[in-house]
Amino acid sequence: MAENRQDAESRTGRRRSTVRSLLRLWPYARAVRGRLAVSVTAASLAMLSTLAVPVVLGRIVDGSLARHDLDALWPPVGLLLLLGLVEAALFYTRRVVLSRPLGRLEATMRADLYAKLQRLPVSFHDRWGSGQMLSRATTDLNAMRLFLAFPLVFLIVNSVTFLAGTVLMFVQDWRLALIVLLPSAPLLVLTRRFESGYSVTARLAQDQNGDLATVVEESVLGIRILKAFGRHRTMAENFRAQSHRLRRTELRKAHQLANLWAVIVGLPEIALGCALAAGAYLVAHDELSAGTLVAFLSTALALRWPVESLGWLLAYANESATAADRFFEVMDEPEPEDRGTAEALAAPGTPDGIRFSGVRFRYPDAPDGTPDLLAGIDLHVRSGETMALVGATGSGKTTLTALLPRLYEATGGRITLDGRDIAELPREKLRELVAVAFEEPTLFSATVRENVLMGAPGADERQLAAALATAQAGFVEKLPAGVETEVGEQGLSLSGGQRQRLALARAVVGDPPFLVLDDPLSALDVHTEALVERALREVLGSTTALVVAHRPSTVLLADRVAVLADGRIEAVGTHRELLRDCPHYRELMSGEAALVPEGGRTR
Numbered sequence: 001m002a003e004n005r006q007d008a009e010s011r012t013g014r015r016r017s018t019v020r021s022l023l024r025l026w027p028y029a030r031a032v033r034g035r036l037a038v039s040v041t042a043a044s045l046a047m048l049s050t051l052a053v054p055v056v057l058g059r060i061v062d063g064s065l066a067r068h069d070l071d072a073l074w075p076p077v078g079l080l081l082l083l084g085l086v087e088a089a090l091f092y093t094r095r096v097v098l099s100r101p102l103g104r105l106e107a108t109m110r111a112d113l114y115a116k117l118q119r120l121p122v123s124f125h126d127r128w129g130s131g132q133m134l135s136r137a138t139t140d141l142n143a144m145r146l147f148l149a150f151p152l153v154f155l156i157v158n159s160v161t162f163l164a165g166t167v168l169m170f171v172q173d174w175r176l177a178l179i180v181l182l183p184s185a186p187l188l189v190l191t192r193r194f195e196s197g198y199s200v201t202a203r204l205a206q207d208q209n210g211d212l213a214t215v216v217e218e219s220v221l222g223i224r225i226l227k228a229f230g231r232h233r234t235m236a237e238n239f240r241a242q243s244h245r246l247r248r249t250e251l252r253k254a255h256q257l258a259n260l261w262a263v264i265v266g267l268p269e270i271a272l273g274c275a276l277a278a279g280a281y282l283v284a285h286d287e288l289s290a291g292t293l294v295a296f297l298s299t300a301l302a303l304r305w306p307v308e309s310l311g312w313l314l315a316y317a318n319e320s321a322t323a324a325d326r327f328f329e330v331m332d333e334p335e336p337e338d339r340g341t342a343e344a345l346a347a348p349g350t351p352d353g354i355r356f357s358g359v360r361f362r363y364p365d366a367p368d369g370t371p372d373l374l375a376g377i378d379l380h381v382r383s384g385e386t387m388a389l390v391g392a393t394g395s396g397k398t399t400l401t402a403l404l405p406r407l408y409e410a411t412g413g414r415i416t417l418d419g420r421d422i423a424e425l426p427r428e429k430l431r432e433l434v435a436v437a438f439e440e441p442t443l444f445s446a447t448v449r450e451n452v453l454m455g456a457p458g459a460d461e462r463q464l465a466a467a468l469a470t471a472q473a474g475f476v477e478k479l480p481a482g483v484e485t486e487v488g489e490q491g492l493s494l495s496g497g498q499r500q501r502l503a504l505a506r507a508v509v510g511d512p513p514f515l516v517l518d519d520p521l522s523a524l525d526v527h528t529e530a531l532v533e534r535a536l537r538e539v540l541g542s543t544t545a546l547v548v549a550h551r552p553s554t555v556l557l558a559d560r561v562a563v564l565a566d567g568r569i570e571a572v573g574t575h576r577e578l579l580r581d582c583p584h585y586r587e588l589m590s591g592e593a594a595l596v597p598e599g600g601r602t603r
C-alpha cells in the first residue's frame with residue numbers, strides 16, 4: 001500500500017496534457033456522438049437566445065421607450081418572453097437527450113474495466129490495492145460520465161457564446177469591447193498555470209481516495225482480527241491519518257480553485273466598471289446612444305457566466321482527465337500473452353501425470369541479487385498419484401502449485417500435464433483440467449449452488465449432488481434453503497470446515513483430471529479435520545493431485561511426498577522412506593520446522 005501511494009505520488013509528478021487524456025475517451029464517446037451534437041447544438045442555441053435578449057432590450061430603449069410609444073412595446077416584450085421559453089425548452093432538451101446514453105456508456109466502461117481486471121494476471125493484483133480498483137470503477141467512471149454530460153458541452157457552448165458575444169460587442173461599440181476584453185490576456189496565462197498545478201493536486205486526491213478505500217475495505221474484511229488483537233484503534237488512527245491527508249489535498253484543490261475564481265470574477269468586473277464609465281462618457285457626449293449602451297452592457301453581463309464558469313469547467317475537465325488517466329492506466333496494462341492453441345489440447349495425451357522439468361520462478365518485485373525462489377524444480381507426479389509437497393515456511397510451495405494453472409508464469413523450464421506443455425494449452429482450457437482449492441476457502445456472496453458450480457458452470461444437478469457428497473458436505477441439506485442458501489460475505493456465515501468442504505466440492509464438481517490443494521486441512525478442529533480428511537480421500541482417489549502439506553495428517557493422504565528446499569526438490573519418497581532417510585523431512589514433520597530458516601533447511 002505504501003508502495004502504491006509512492007507510485008501515485010510519483011505519477012502525479014508526471015506532466016500530462018488534459019486534452020490528450022480526455023481525447024482517449026473518444027472510442028467510448030463515439031457511441032453517443034449524435035446525441036452529444038444535439039446536446040451541444042441545443043445548449044448553443046439556448047445561449048445564443050440569451051444573447052439576443054440585450055439586442056431586443058437595446059431596441060426597446062432606443063425605440064418605443066425613447067418615443068414614449070407604449071403600443072410599440074408589446075411586440076418586443078412578447079419576443080423576450082418567447083426567447084425565455086425557447087431557452088428553457090432547449091436547456092431541457094440538452095439535459096434529457098444525454099442522460100440515458102451516458103448511463104449506458106458508464107456501464108460499458110465499467111464492464112470493460114471489470115473484464116480487464118479478470119484478465120490481468122495475479123501479479124498485477126499483487127501490486128495494486130483493491131481500493132484503487134474500487135475508486136476507479138466508481139468515482140472515476142462517474143467523473144468521466146459527468147464530464148461528457150456537462151463540462152464538455154459547456155466548454156464548447158461557452159466558447160461559442162463567448163465568440164458570438166465578442167463579435168456582438170464589437171458591432172455595438174468597438175472601444176467598449178476592447179476595454180471589456182482587456183483582461184483576457186492575463187486570464188489566459190493564469191488558467192494555463194492553474195491547469196498544470198491543479199492536475200497534479202487532482203491526481204493526488206484521486207489516488208489518496210483509492211488508498212483510503214483500501215484501508216476501509218481491509219478493516220471491514222479483517223474486522224475480526226482487528227478486534228481480536230485490539231488493533232482497531234491503530235487502524236482507526238491509520239484511517240484518520242489517511243483521511244486527513246486527503247482533506248489537506250482537497251483543501252489545496254479548493255485554494256487553487258478559489259484563487260483562480262477570484263481573478264476570473266474580479267478582473268472582468270473591473271473591466272465592466274471601466275466600460276460602464278467610458279460608455280456613460282460617450283453617451284453624455286452623444287457619441288453613443290443610450291440603447292446601444294444598455295445593449296452593450298447587457299451583452300457583457302450575459303458573457304459573465306461563460307467566463308466565470310471557466311474556473312470550475314477547467315477544474316472538472318482536469319479531474320475527468322485524471323480519472324481517464326487512472327482508468328486507462330489499468331486498461332493499458334499488458335495482458336499475459338496466451339500462446340496456447342486448441343491443437344495442443346487436441347493432441348492425444350499420454351497418461352504421464354504432472355511433470356516439472358527444470359522449472360524456475362522469481363516474483364517480478366523480488367529484490368535484485370536474490371536467488372530465484374524456484375531454482376530448477378524437477379518433479380514427477382505419476383498419473384492417478386497424490387503427491388504431498390512439504391517444505392519450510394516461505395520455501396515456495398504455494399508458488400509452485402500456482403504455476404500449474406498458470407496463475408503465475410514460470411520464468412524457466414517446462415511443466416507438462418499428461419505430456420502436454422501447459423504453456424501451449426489455452427489458459428482457459430488448462431484451468432478446466434486443473435482444479436484448485438486454496439488454503440483460504442473463499443466463498444462469494446452467492447448461493448451454495450452458485451459457489452460450487454463456479455468450478456464447472458455447465459455441471460448439472462447430479463454432478464452438483466455428487467460433488468457435495470464427495471466433499472462430505474451433507475450439512476448443506478440442513479441449511480435454511482439447502483443449496484439455494486446465500487453464503488459468503490453477505491450471506492450465512494459458515495464454519496471453517498464447512499467452507500473448506502464447499503471449496504473442495506467446487507474443485508471436484510467438474511471431475512478435473514488434475515487437482516491442486518493448498519494445505520486443505522489447515523486450521524481445522526479434530527472433528528472437522530476427520531470429516532474433511534474423509535472427503536479428501538474420496539476426492540484424491542480419482543485424480544492426479546499435488547497437495548501442499550504442513551502436517552503428518554495431510555501427508556498421510558498422499559502416496560508419495562516431495563520435499564522442497566532452497567528452490568529445488570530435495571527428496572521424493574513415501575512418508576516412511578523420508579522419515580528414515582531425510583533429516584530435513586524429519587525436522588519438518590516433528591515440529592522442529594519452526595527452527596528451520598525461512599525457505600531453506602537447517603544446516
Ligand SMILES: Nc1ncnc2c1ncn2[C@@H]1O[C@H](COP(=O)(O)OP(=O)(O)OP(=O)(O)O)[C@@H](O)[C@H]1O
Binds near residue numbers: 392395
Ligand atoms: N505475490 C508475491 N510477490 C512477491 N513475493 C511473494 C509473493 N507471494 C509470495 N512471495 C514470497 O515468496 C516466498 C514463498 O512464498 P510461498 O507462499 O510460495 O511459500 P510457502 O512455502 O507456500 O509458505 P507457507 O508454508 O508459509 O504457506 C515468500 O518469501 C514470500 O514472501
